[in-house]
Amino acid sequence: MDARIKQRVAFALKCKPSEVPEDIEGLSKALDKRRAELKKAKEAKHG
Amino acid sequence: MANPYLDTYRQAGEQVSSTGEGRHVMIEEFNLIHPAHADGLVDKGDPVAFWDGVGVALKSATSINESIPIETEGIWRLSVMNTGLNTFGSIVVGQVLFIDASGVVYDEWSTSFTIFGYALQPIADPGQGAPITEVIAVKVHWMYPYWFYTTEVEV
Numbered sequence: 001m002d003a004r005i006k007q008r009v010a011f012a013l014k015c016k017p018s019e020v021p022e023d024i025e026g027l028s029k030a031l032d033k034r035r036a037e038l039k040k041a042k043e044a045k046h047g
Numbered sequence: 048m049a050n051p052y053l054d055t056y057r058q059a060g061e062q063v064s065s066t067g068e069g070r071h072v073m074i075e076e077f078n079l080i081h082p083a084h085a086d087g088l089v090d091k092g093d094p095v096a097f098w099d100g101v102g103v104a105l106k107s108a109t110s111i112n113e114s115i116p117i118e119t120e121g122i123w124r125l126s127v128m129n130t131g132l133n134t135f136g137s138i139v140v141g142q143v144l145f146i147d148a149s150g151v152v153y154d155e156w157s158t159s160f161t162i163f164g165y166a167l168q169p170i171a172d173p174g175q176g177a178p179i180t181e182v183i184a185v186k187v188h189w190m191y192p193y194w195f196y197t198t199e200v201e202v
Contacts, residue, residue, distance in 0.1 A: 005080075005098075005148070008148075008195060009148045011198070012157065012158045012160065013158070024083040024087075024149060025083070027148055027149050028083065028149040028151075031147050031148065031149055031151070031158055034158050035130050035132060035155065035158055035178075038132050039130065039131070042131075042132060043175060
């Protein structure tokens with residue numbers, strides 16, 4: 001994965017660029033996990 | 048009155064609008080972010096992103112070096128996920144949509160790769176439940192994701 005793309009994905013995952021999964025399945029899972037965390041945070045804030 | 052884009056006989060990846068010149072760009076497959084497939088290559092009808100650019104692939108690739116025509120505008124029927132993470136929960140007509148790094152078109156910016164376009168059909172709020180994915184008409188539009196240019200990112 002291109003370094004600039006990794007940097008952008010790292011922003012979305014709130015991780016370091018070196019921690020961005022290289023494979024599409026891993027990337028998809030990481031994005032779903034991040035969204036699940038955000039959903040929990042939204043529920044906690046707004047009920 | 049029914050939503051004018053509602054057509055249960057149409058499928059994801061079909062164009063609703065007519066095409067026009069100057070909207071098609073040629074992008075090598077390896078530059079495209081697209082949904083996962085067994086062969087790892089973009090398929091015709093896939094929503095794609097290439098850095099700030101977005102569109103719909105007009106051809107399936109046979110290799111990563113192949114140049115693929117991308118339609119960067121138009122109205123397309125695409126699979127869209129509503130996570131409910133957007134401020135209001137539901138997706139309404141005219142609401143901005145995003146694409147993530149795995150090729151998912153959806154409602155939430157902070158985990159996205161770039162802006163993809165605008166919804167022309169609504170999707171209900173999933174509430175506390177699992178995200179809702181439906182095929183809806185999407186106005187594809189290439190614009191820059193401003194937050195990447197106003198936020199300092201870790202290198």
